Amino acid sequence: MAKSLLLGALLGGLTLFAWGAFSYMILPWHNMTLEKFADETALAQTLVSNAGGSGMYILPNPHKSDPGMTAAQQEADEAAGMIRMMQGPFMFSAVSLHGTRDMGEAMVLNILNNMSAAALVTWLLLQTVIPRFWHRVRLVVVVALTTGLIAHVPHWIWWQFSTSFTIVEMTDLLIAWLLAGMVIAKVARVPGASL
Numbered sequence: 001m002a003k004s005l006l007l008g009a010l011l012g013g014l015t016l017f018a019w020g021a022f023s024y025m026i027l028p029w030h031n032m033t034l035e036k037f038a039d040e041t042a043l044a045q046t047l048v049s050n051a052g053g054s055g056m057y058i059l060p061n062p063h064k065s066d067p068g069m070t071a072a073q074q075e076a077d078e079a080a081g082m083i084r085m086m087q088g089p090f091m092f093s094a095v096s097l098h099g100t101r102d103m104g105e106a107m108v109l110n111i112l113n114n115m116s117a118a119a120l121v122t123w124l125l126l127q128t129v130i131p132r133f134w135h136r137v138r139l140v141v142v143v144a145l146t147t148g149l150i151a152h153v154p155h156w157i158w159w160q161f162s163t164s165f166t167i168v169e170m171t172d173l174l175i176a177w178l179l180a181g182m183v184i185a186k187v188a189r190v191p192g193a194s195l
Contacts, residue, residue: 055094
């Protein structure tokens with residue numbers, strides 16, 4: 001079991017990484033779902049002068065009022081913020097004032113994350129008694145679909161992530177785990193399992 005777990009983590013994680021590299025660097029679909037601001041320089045200057053630091057931001061933010069406000073003023077400010085949120089414009093974003101992560105560091109972290117996820121899915125598969133190869137693959141894909149519904153769809157619902165972005169992310173996730181599932185299902189076999 002330990003050997004299967006290690007192989008599933010390693011080979012499944014590398015399969016996920018290889019698909020991710022192909023999906024993001026070769027296929028155009030991720031970039032097609034991302035819009036561009038008309039004046040990026042002006043917006044960047046506005047971010048630097050208005051963001052208190054790197055972090056997650058929401059615009060408008062009805063949940064944080066000026067500390068000097070009375071309770072009644074904070075309540076009124078929150079109500080006004082909720083109205084502005086419904087009317088728009090609305091934005092939910094990650095802001096990094098110091099640029100993005102180094103590519104080498106990001107790749108190492110991504111590989112480790114992929115291997116961790118593949119190890120968990122391998123462990124899950126090893127707990128089952130599913131003899132047929134494609135049935136084991138199907139279980140992995142269902143886990144991925146469940147993960148996508150939990151992780152991606154709420155962003156579409158609550159934070160207005162675009163439909164095209166959400167569809168591409170979900171499709172990418174399912175393809176990645178179909179491929180990784182085929183590798184994991186091959187190495188994480190229970191006794192008597194078929195190929």
